Amino acid sequence: MNGGPSGFNNAPITRAFVISCVIFTLVFGIQARSNNLGISYQDIFQKLKLWKLVVSVFAFSSTPELMFGAYLLYYFRVFERQISSNKHSVFILFSLSVSLLLEFLAVALLKDPSLNSLTSGPYWLIFSAFVPFFFDIPISTRFRVSGLRFSDKTFIYLAGLQLLLSSWKRSIIPGICGILAGSLYRLNFFYIRRLKFPEFIASFFSRLSLPSVGSTSSAVPTRNVLGNVPSYAAGRQVEVNHPTPVSSTPEPPEDSIATLVSMGFDRSSARQALVHARNDINTATNILLESQSH
Incomplete structure (x- = not known):
């Protein structure tokens, strides 16, 4: 199971998002600032560091997280192909808005000193995408290892679990908030699944880089x-x-x-x-x- 043909055919939004994550992570990692990118209530609402909010949406805090996160984002490009780029853009924006709101509420209610800032990176999008992955992607193969049953979806779940536990509570909370955001989208909260962005949005991202090899969209x-x-x-x-x-x-x-x-x-x-x-x-x-x- 690989999410369809290789490359970003018919998935320009995902392609732009993955490239942005890689660039932001490398730039701030080289500057040794990745550990300071976590979202905190004080930075956003008291010190008004809005740049930090923008960067924390894309930049992972470590190279291993980037590897697992980029792999999952790349695999989940199948959902953009399924619902179209215009609707997938709404899914991304909805997941971001709901997840950030839930994260701030969780930090405020828990009042845990170790949660002064949550880990950075698009956990909100990755774990939102796990909801349609669980319900909509069928199992194509099953196999056994040492008497244990596995499927081709197992590897995706293991990569997600590794990412979820990468920073313990600082990464678990964004992951759970992402799952809740994905669930609300699937439940069609406020009829969100009916919305879609104008056609020029997908066209704009399609022009940001060269078309993928073998893409059928060029025809x-x-x-x-x-x-x-x-x-x-x-x-x-x-x-x-x-x-x-x-x-x-x-x-x-x-x-x-x-x-x-x-x-x-x-x-x-x-x-x-x-x-x-x-x-x-x-x-x-x-x-x-x-x-x-x-």
């Missing part, structure tokens, strides 16, 4: 010849005016099929959806999700 603009009309609608319009034999549709790429399978869809259904969507993976995902809702 979308050439198919969408009707401007702002979605690609699947454009395809239907072309079929009405200029009927095309079904056999002319190219065979769906294996990486696109693998992406849909990694989301939990059946391989045969994924292939058929891609054929109907003219190999547009975003449209194929919508077709499969709509078929499940009926």
Whole structure:
């Protein structure tokens, strides 16, 4: 289980976020300031060090945490592919807002001197993503080691556990707050799952770096010849005016099929959806999700 094809195909928001985490961690680690980046009530509300709040959102406090955190963020790119970049942006913003609020409340209520500051890094996003990972990602393989049962999801949980316990209470609290934020999003708190950012948000992040190798998104603009009309609608319009034999549709790429399978869809259904969507993976995902809702 690897979250679909390698690279950040159809996941520009995740790509930008991972790059930001690496840069912030390296910069502040070189300056030997990483241990002072933890969020504290005094810094934010009394000393008004808002820069510290921004940096603590991205920068991990150590190299091992960066390695485990970046790996989990990279794997969880599958959720951006599943719900689209515009909705994933809402998920990120909602997880950040709710987690920070819960963290400040926890520190204020516990009044523990050892919790003067919580560990830095995107724990809020990583552990929010564990909620859909638990409910929505199916187990594809199971195996035994010394009589113990494991699955391909076990390694993701172990990486998360390592990150959760990396700084004991200073990291456990942000992790728990992230899980609560992810649960509220899944429960559609305030109908948050209906919201999405404008299309230009994803387009902006897509232009920040070169397209991933083998990305299917580069072919979308050439198919969408009707401007702002979605690609699947454009395809239907072309079929009405200029009927095309079904056999002319190219065979769906294996990486696109693998992406849909990694989301939990059946391989045969994924292939058929891609054929109907003219190999547009975003449209194929919508077709499969709509078929499940009926």
